[in-house]
Amino acid sequence: MKLKVRFQLSSMMFLQYFIWGAWSVTMSTYLGKTLGFSDVQIGMAYGAGAIAAMISPFFMGMIADRFFASERVLFVLHLVGAVFLYLAADATLFDDFYLLLLAYTICYMPTIALTNSISMNQMKDPGKEFPGVRVLGTIGWIAAGWTVGLLNIEHQATTFYIASGVSALMGFYCLLLPHTPPKDKGKKVGIKEVIGWDAISLFKSFSFSVFFIASMLICIPLSFYYNFTNAFLNELGMENAAGNMSWGQVSEILFMLVMPFFFIRLGVKKMLMVGMFAWVARYIMFSYGNIDEGIWMLFVGIVLHGVCYDFFFVTGQIYVDKKAGENVKNAAQGLIAFATYGVGMFIGAYISGQVVEYYKTEGTVPHDWSTIWMVPAMASGIILILFTMLFHEKKKQKEEEPAMAN
Structure with missing residues (x-):
């Protein structure tokens, strides 16, 4: 793998997990201390990501793998997600916040598999090369935690604004990634393939x-x-x-x-x-x-x-x-x-x-x-x-x- 491609993929992973780490780690503190949501409501908010995780395989199987290049799908999902996350930062009522967060996580969760797919598509031996690229995602998560901690904004909606801004940045950055065409374009994929039967x-x-x-x-x-x-x-x-x-x-x-x-x-x-x-x-x-x-x-x-x-x-x-x-x-x-x-x-x-x-x-x-x-x-x-x-x-x-x- 060329050094330029490695840098592109590593930067992609850094931004991908910086976004997640910026808002999710401290969300319970913000929702409880600042917005006054109950612990049950906080649990439900985190459950939104789990719902999105159950939906994302269907999305990948029916859309991303068949119709559009992965980097273009990433571009759209991160830009739309940035809007939902920004709106969630302004929400003060639980119902509004929950629906916006659910919409955001539905956008975000498929991007995890997409970034993995883009990376492995550029590798001759993913078993050896992928860990060195993926570790930048963990470093991105660490950087997000240190940023939030050093700025002392764990109780503030600022964490969501930061994540929203980086998500928008990530969206435009995706257009610079190596082209990754849909692997199943033109292939008929049934419900059995989508659900992994x-x-x-x-x-x-x-x-x-x-x-x-x-x-x-x-x-x-x-x-x-x-x-x-x-x-x-x-x-x-x-x-x-x-x-x-x-x-x-x-x-x-x-x-x-x-x-x-x-x-x-x-x-x-x-x-x-x-x-x-x-x-x-x-x-x-x-x-x-x-x-x-x-x-x-x-x-x-x-x-x-x-x-x-x-x-x-x-x-x-x-x-x-x-x-x-x-x-x-x-x-x-x-x-x-x-x-x-x-x-x-x-x-x-x-x-x-x-x-x-x-x-x-x-x-x-x-x-x-x-x-x-x-x-x-x-x-x-x-x-x-x-x-x-x-x-x-x-x-x-x-x-x-x-x-x-x-």
Whole structure:
């Protein structure tokens, strides 16, 4: 890949994830502290992204892959999204804000797959070249967190204005990207291809079925972290909470680098279990941490993000890639994304909002966070135990699953 193309793609990834990181991390703080929305409403707001994640595969299958060049679709989606995000920043009533945010996320979510598609289309060996480009997306997310934290705007609509401006910039930048024509132009694509029906055959495998269910379930307690951590840290009085949270993405990069070592030593099944255990440990750290003597627990919980994300989600994506085979690889990845970022996150957004609302207090800290964090900790622990027991039973039955072997 030429240096110019690498720079174009890396810059694209930086802007793509800067936009997301600029508004989503601190949204719970802004909606709760500034607009006075209830915790249930905050959970519903985060659920808008999950709804969009369930819709985006249909969009990709029916429009982007068949009719228009990817960079032109990106151009339109980011420009239209910039308008919705700007209007959302001006909204003060929940119904108005929710509908505008839903419209925005429906524009944004398909762009994740489109940026990946544009990148891989320019690569001879995506397995080796893509990580070096995609890591700029994580750096963009970190930069957004540091920007918001240093400007001290976590409680302000300014985060949405910044994201809107960068989204507009990204839209025009997309016109400078390498041309990526629709891969299925002129090809008749039915509803089975759009929903990834061919991947259903993978459920014949016991290990894939267990992985699929565990992935969807673990995203329910996972929503507590994504939706309410910034509000939690701000209520405790942590300065520059958004900037400090970005250390989670720093650890994500570091653990990504050492993943090949752990693949050799542990194998896929144990790596998935370590990733799930990290979620339990993170929530326990948050439950017992405080801004004084226990501040180290808060930072440990944040930094555990690298293990939580890489060892479960990245490992899971690699497992699905190997398990599915070439013919249904894309359909299988779409199916997992639908279950996790769609169904799992949507259920989690609703439950997390209900739980946080239930444990409101009259004290200096408006919520009983020690109790709140134990809810996802116990849920993650139960899922981990069930996951371990099912695979132990499978081992006893001596079923052959080479892709899950240590």
